[in-house]
Amino acid sequence: MSPTKLLLLTGSIVLLVGLLSGAPMGQAINKRLSEDTVRGWRVAHTGLTMGGVMMFTVALVLPQLVLTSLLNSIAAWAFVSSSVGFTIGLPLGAWKGQRGLRPKPSGVNTIVYLGNIIGAWGSLIGTVLMIYGAWNMA
DSSP: OOHHHHHHHHHHHHHHHHHHTHHHHHHHHHTTOOHHHHHHHHHHHHHHHHHHHHHHHHHHHGGGSOOOHHHHHHHHHHHHHHHHHHHHHHHHHHHHTOOOSSSOSOSHHHHHHHHHHHHHHHHHHHHHHHHHHHHTTO
16 A cells, blocks of 8 residues: 555544544533533544644645655555554543553553554654655755
8 A cells, every 4th residue: 555545544434533532522511520521522632633634734745745655655564553542542531530741550551552652652753754855945
């Protein structure tokens, strides 16, 4: 699968999960659940919706950058792994009331933590490669 198609497909799935995360956010607000619960769903809803749109943008921009085929694929897979990590971690964290800022306590919190770490590192690697590719354009 081409990097562009991979980014568009993954971005569509991430956007869908982000939009669907708006329903439990609205329920949490209507049921007057704790601010932590509402915040968790708000982060999942807005973060994943923004992440899906970002994937579309990357899919459009990446072919314009000056990168080797290998670096182009690494950048695409970095963003895909990032979005998958966040797509697992953010809704799971909101559902189970875990923030995943540290790996302990183990269990669900560790899964949320790993999703956050994979998400952050993937975004960082992909963005650095995009900067490199843009720098090479001149």
